Amino acid sequence: MTRRLGLVLPILLIIGWEIAAIIVNNPFYLPKLETVIPVLLSPFSDILGTGSLVDNALVSIERVVLGFALAAAVAIPLGIGMGRFAVLNDFFDVTLELFRPVPPLAWVPLALAWFKIGIVSIVFIIFIGAIFPILLNTVDGVRGVKNTWIEVGTTLGAGERQILTKVILPGAAPTIWTGLRVGFGISWMCVVAAEILPGPTSGLGYLIMYAYNLGQINVIIAGIIVIGLIGLAIDQGFKAVEKRWFGWRGLER
């Protein structure tokens, strides 16, 4: 019932949009539904010579996965170290806190200066965007592992390595997963934003900016819908894993 209730507003918005589009009657401001839907319904056909929706989406996803995977590969081990050893935390904490408030997009000029226009710059921006939520959640997750669990492992004969693999990692996993989920969301925002900036010649961000230059508002709206749907689908995937594997969180007894 609540789900159905949630669908009412989108339907009203679509109806309102169509009415407004008819009244405005200018496709350069507000295109009609019937000009957007065909774009969405033929995701494999070329748009404005930039490749299809699917092609561009795959390019964006590839960039996100690369930057996100790099961020996770750095943030998770570092976060475990910082969560477990106060010395490491004290060493890194101040520096990280200095960099954390800088918006990922503020790095764009520097990224272009260092890595030139291309995939490396975009992956770098995504990396910056994703690393902090993953890192902070990993640190939190490791600190949240109950001391009794570690002592149980110790008294049952676990060495430092087993404590890590059998106690700390599974104990911190739900919180680390939350960090990955948040990090992926930010990555997705970063990739679209980075693709809108000058330089790239592919990706969903590039597609909607290019469509703007050609006055194809219907393509912009179709692109935004696709960007939203992909983000939603990935987030639902993260949530499903959370429910399946980490349902125990909050039920510690």
Added chain:
Amino acid sequence: MTLVLSEVSRTFSSEKAETIEALSPISLSVNNEEFICILGPSGCGKTTLLRIIAGLEYASSGSISVDGAPITRPSPKMAMIFQEYSLFPWRTVEENVALGLELRGLKKPDRVAAAEKYLDLVGLKGFEERYPHELSGGMRQRVAVARALAIEPSILLMDEPFGALDAQTRNRMQHELLHIWEKTKKTILFVTHSVDEAVFLADRIVVLTHRPGRIKEIVTIPATRPRERTSEDFGQIRRHLLDMIREESDPAQ
């Protein structure tokens, strides 16, 4: 198996760099298959003493040995049962019980067989696939007992294991613990602040003084079992113990 504590003491240093004596030198010899209760007012260091024996904390001076071999870190001859929150919520009951064997590298079929055997002993046959949060407090402590027994230690260290349970469950767990003790022939060191619990369970009760904890008296309980909680003899012992505990209680509390 004999467990010998000789002149075990522990001091902490406070933030003002004062040294606080938690345990005055304690010497005690525990016989094979004996059930010892360590009884004392809160803050007497009884848990600290147990944790030193378990190898989770160090002694500032003195030594602990099992059959002449000194103990300085967690030993496979001992298993610890904590007050609560000690089960891993991400593992099933069976996986929790098998934890110690898994850490020792036993193959899965052997682990499963051992887990089933000890779950049967604690009366939890059929609960193998459940998760800790699906169990009652008493059942969770049974799992903790099974997990400790599964590594086949000769000594069980129990730190107020029934302290968080309601009175009825607690009484039942005491009965069952005696039953398990008779069946498995373990030596048990059981920390409690409940005079009633100590009188019901122990062969000998070691009464500690208020901080710094030292042995005030060792009370031997007549060997008859099962004990009638309301009988005249035990009433006298209980009164004697209660008087001692009252003298030792911190007047500030």
